[in-house]
Amino acid sequence: MRNHFFLGLFLAFLILGSCKKQEVNAQQNTNATANLVFINGSIYGHPTAEAIVVNQGKIEFIGSNIEAQKLIGSNTQTIDLKGKMLLPGFIDNHVHAGEGGEVSCLPSNALNIDQQKETLKKCAADVEEGKWVIGYGMHLDQVLGNGTTLNKPIQSLDKIFPKHPVIIMEQTSHAMFVNTLALNKAGIHKDMPDPQGGKFMKDENGELNGVLIDNAGDLVMEMAVNSLANKFSILVEGIKFGLQELKKNGITTIGDGRTYWRRGMLDAWKTVAKDGLLTARVSIRPWIYPTIDKTEQLTFLQGAFQNDIQQLLIVNQVKMYIDGVPENGTARLIQPYTQTYFQDTPYGINYISQNRMVSWLTDLYGIGYGAHVHALGDKGIREVLDAVQVVRSQGSQLKYHITHVAMLDKADLSRFAQLNVDADIQVGNTPLTQQERSQDFVPFIGASRASELLYSPVKSLKATGANVTLSSDWTVYPLSPLNGISVSVQEGAFTIQEAIDAYTINAAKALGLDSLTGSITVGKSADFVVLEKDLTKISANEIKTTRIMMTVLQGKVVYEVK
Incomplete structure (x- = not known):
């Protein structure tokens, strides 16, 4: 009996020790x-x-x-x-965190120009006469309308801004709305040929209607931004704002969506880094300009290259566009559009043609740059894969990604894994099936062709062994990685673990940073996000509302909910 007593006492101590x-x-x-x-x-x-x-x-x-x-x-x-749950810090492989500081006018995305005239007028209230008003917002189809005869935004903007040149970047960033003063300042007239990668939209009489598509708008926006007297401080403040938003969303590393270096954006990032204000690791991607001399750009890129991944500011990938977007009729297609604003380019356009893409990737390989390439159309995606195939045959082991992958021909599905090309995808706000996603494209390519393609095909690409990353393309979609994780799990594209990986280790691999970050591993950087709830123990719908409690970069708490 006494032995049983001591045995019980011994077990009690064991249990107590376990509890402690x-x-x-x-x-x-x-x-x-x-x-x-x-x-x-x-x-x-x-x-x-x-x-x-x-x-x-x-x-x-x-x-x-x-x-x-x-x-x-x-x-x-x-x-x-x-x-609470501790995860590796989130990595957004495609986010425009440094853009937007120059924007002082924010019209509603839910209204067209005439529906918000009074709001727009206020945008010029504090701007000196003759100086640029720069805005962001609205959707192309809302502004143009869907009547037989399209609206002419230039007429409305001329009335609202009679003394100021105005340029408003459309919500996708693939169109700009301008008035006559803006066109005059930029030297644009109706008889000019379209620039590479862009279109001047005209009305039924051949007159400019105030819509500049893709690179046509980019050229004017660059002029507007570079005219700002306090441009550099505006850019720096825009970056600081972006960094604040990143840390509040648990993001510790980003792949920059694009850096317009001719606007001074790279210098602004360097200033923020020099001042010790970076609260995220940033892979800067200098923009490849479709119409600027290649030698000039390569000279700049050689000087800008920074491949030391121990630094918080890295410059070893570029951003390129192969095409535009299907809504504008500028995504590059294998079969012609059934409906487009531009009858003279029925297959869409190239910012950079496939042959030029090969030349660019070859020269960039010589410096050490990988590439993050925008491609939405099935033909555009194929052209990028073909170009990467050439540079791979030259021996390049650098990182190449295709971002968006909106319309993929099934014949190209397996090529991502075969060519070691990362697929970077934004799943949006709403869980959708492939059938539901296809409906967005039926107006442009017809039901028959729409039924043959794959749309942002996370699950299909993953099944081939491709490295798939999720990103926000903020401000196109919400910045929160929890949004993308939730949506991808709800639509059955990923398990919760796969979705987390797409925003952590997969993205780290795409950035060439997987030896440094992206997982909780001894020896790696202490980049963490602390969540209110364990994502593996709640419903997929609950994920997007889970609170970020803390963000840690390199062992320093950069954000905390008190």
């Missing part, structure tokens, strides 16, 4: 060097772990509270997660 495992002893190891320790957490990818130790910005230990205790020193910051 969740607590870290208050005693500190004065010889330890840990800067930061997380305890009592749900650590993604490590189901038995509850603690992480960080030293000098790197992950030093992943495991139990008890073992973590041994690495706590007198100067160690200890954070009790209280059961």
Whole structure:
């Protein structure tokens, strides 16, 4: 009986010791060097772990509270997660975090020009006469209308802005709305040929109607931005705002959507980095201009190249467009549009032709640049894959991605994995089946052709072994990675683990940073996001409303909900 008593007492001590495992002893190891320790957490990818130790910005230990205790020193910051989920910091592979600072006019996306005239008039109130008004918003189809005769935005904008040149970037960024003063300042007239990668939209009488498509608008926007007296400070403030939004959304690394270096954007990013204000790792992607001398651009790119991934500002990939967007009739197609604004280009347009793309990728390979290439149309996607195939045959092992992948011909599905081309996709706000996604394209290509293609095909690409990343293309879609994760899981494209990977380790691979970040691994950078709830234990619909509680970059807390 006495033996049973001592046996019971021994077992009780064991149980008590097990319960105490969740607590870290208050005693500190004065010889330890840990800067930061997380305890009592749900650590993604490590189901038995509850603690992480960080030293000098790197992950030093992943495991139990008890073992973590041994690495706590007198100067160690200890954070009790209280059961919250700790993930690798999110990585958005396509986000325009540094753009928009120059915009001072924000019309509603839900209205056309005439429906918000008074709001637009206010945009010029504080702008000196003759100076540019720069805006962002509205949709092309709303502005033009769907009547037999399209609206003429230039007429409305001339009345609203009689003393100011105005340019308003359409919500997708693939069209600009301008008035006559803007056209005159830019030297654009109705007899000019369309620029490479762009279209001057005209009315039924051959007159300019105030809509500049794709690169035609980009050229004028560059003029407007470069005219601003306080341009550089505006760009810097725009970047600071973007960084604030990134950290609030748990994003610790980004692939820049594009950097218009001729507007001073790269210099602005460098200034922010020099001032120690970066709260995310940024892979800058200088824009390849379709109409600017190639030698000039290559000279700039050689000087801008920065391949030290230990730095927070990296410049080793470029941004290129092969085509436009189907809504404008500028995405490049294998079969002609059944409906388009431009009858003279029934297959869409190229910003950069396939042959020029090969030449560009070859020269960029010589410097060390990979490429993040915009392609929506089935022909555009094929042309990019063909160009990468050539540069791969030359020996390039650099990173190449196609972003959007909106309309994919099934014959090209397996080529992403075969050519080691990453697919970067934005799933939008609403879970949709492939059939539902196809309906958006029926007006442009017809029901028959629409039934033959794949649309932002996350699941199909993943099945081939391709590396698939999710991104926001913010401000086109919400910035929150939780939105993309939720939508992709709800529509059955990804499991929750696959969706998280698409916003972490997969994106790190696409950026060439997987040795540094993207997973919770000893030796990697301590880049984390702490969530209110464990994403693996809630419904897919709940994911998008889960709160970001903390964001950590290189072992430093850059955002925290108090």
